[in-house]
Amino acid sequence: MTAKLINGTEVAKAIREELTVEVSELKEKYSIVPGLVTILVGEDPASQSYVAAKNKTAHALGIHSEQVTLDVDTSEEDLLALVDKYNNDPKINGILVQLPLPKHINEAKVLYAINPDKDVDGFHPVNVGKMVLGEECFLPCTPHGILELLTRSGVETSGAEVVIIGRSNIVGKPIANLMLQKRNAGNATITLCHTRTKDMAAHCRRADIIIAAVGVPKMVTADMVKDGAAIIDVGVNRIGQAANGKAILAGDVDFEGVKEKASCITPVPGGVGPMTITMLMKNTVQAAKMAANLS
Ligand SMILES: NC(=O)c1ccc[n+]([C@@H]2O[C@H](COP(=O)([O-])OP(=O)(O)OC[C@H]3O[C@@H](n4cnc5c(N)ncnc54)[C@H](OP(=O)(O)O)[C@@H]3O)[C@@H](O)[C@H]2O)c1
Numbered sequence: 001m002t003a004k005l006i007n008g009t010e011v012a013k014a015i016r017e018e019l020t021v022e023v024s025e026l027k028e029k030y031s032i033v034p035g036l037v038t039i040l041v042g043e044d045p046a047s048q049s050y051v052a053a054k055n056k057t058a059h060a061l062g063i064h065s066e067q068v069t070l071d072v073d074t075s076e077e078d079l080l081a082l083v084d085k086y087n088n089d090p091k092i093n094g095i096l097v098q099l100p101l102p103k104h105i106n107e108a109k110v111l112y113a114i115n116p117d118k119d120v121d122g123f124h125p126v127n128v129g130k131m132v133l134g135e136e137c138f139l140p141c142t143p144h145g146i147l148e149l150l151t152r153s154g155v156e157t158s159g160a161e162v163v164i165i166g167r168s169n170i171v172g173k174p175i176a177n178l179m180l181q182k183r184n185a186g187n188a189t190i191t192l193c194h195t196r197t198k199d200m201a202a203h204c205r206r207a208d209i210i211i212a213a214v215g216v217p218k219m220v221t222a223d224m225v226k227d228g229a230a231i232i233d234v235g236v237n238r239i240g241q242a243a244n245g246k247a248i249l250a251g252d253v254d255f256e257g258v259k260e261k262a263s264c265i266t267p268v269p270g271g272v273g274p275m276t277i278t279m280l281m282k283n284t285v286q287a288a289k290m291a292a293n294l295s
Helices: 008-030 045-061 076-087 107-113 125-133 141-152 172-179 200-205 273-291
Strands: 035-041 064-070 094-097 161-165 189-193 209-212 230-233 237-241 247-250
Touching: 008 045, 008 141, 008 273, 035 045, 035 076, 035 273, 045 064, 045 273, 064 076, 076 094, 076 107, 094 273, 125 172, 141 172, 141 230, 141 273, 161 172, 161 200, 172 189, 189 200
Parallel strands: 035 064, 035 094, 161 189, 161 209, 209 230
Antiparallel strands: 237 247
16 A cells, blocks of 8 residues: 555645635734734744744735844843733734743743733643643644644544654644544544553554654654554654755654555655644634634
């Protein structure tokens, strides 16, 4: 079997087209322009490129976007004051503080300072709590993107055995929570694996769906995959540099081997990655609608 490719670039494009229509309707009918601010502390090249991509996408969709870049030595107090300023700025519906922050800043303190109604990353405990309870809230972008990929690719999750590898707060734990909810792209039976899991390969071999969010290149190999399983590869690992200077990326799944056994699979790049930024835009539009009591 050669797996069907789950093309995140195409799915993201379709959602962005829907959002463009929604943004222009908000403007025409209600004079509302959704606003996003991204706050970056320091000059980490990967963070710089993530923030630039977020602003570029926002701009392309007609979302007002502001980018603030602060010196790496910025104090926690000054960063908290900036977050507070945007909490009170009616032009801004979504506040994104790019992680990781420098070590002298308490990340949790900053994330918790964001007004939960502007927490478009979905990391504030109010939103995390609502997500676990199955209430309406901002869903964290990468897990939200995975749900959209599964739904739009017709992967059945109800009753499926899902093995998730990785238990981070931004991917593993939230996707596990979301897929056990009684709703679309949910109703699955979840196994969550991590470094203390005894026989991960055995868990994987009985999975209908494997979601790998580990950060170890090509860790999931064909011998760990059941025939016909659906594979979502979240990993983004730099494994080298091409002659043109561009990073060579690999996922957490050995794509070439696994695609011969799986029924469908996301590539890296071009799978989960494009969905993450797209769901940030979706949350920002949602925040603007909420602020105007439209949803
Ligand atoms: N495409 C996107 O938009 C996107 C978004 C976010 C992340 N990512 C990528 O996804 C990957 C994971 O990111 P993350 O932030 O979730 O990572 P993380 O915070 O480093 O967590 C990694 C998780 O994997 C587990 N793990 C590590 N090595 C393992 C092993 N050998 N066997 C079993 N479990 C193992 C860890 O277990 P312990 O908890 O026991 O340490 C941990 O729970 C990275 O490659 C990252 O770049 C991509």
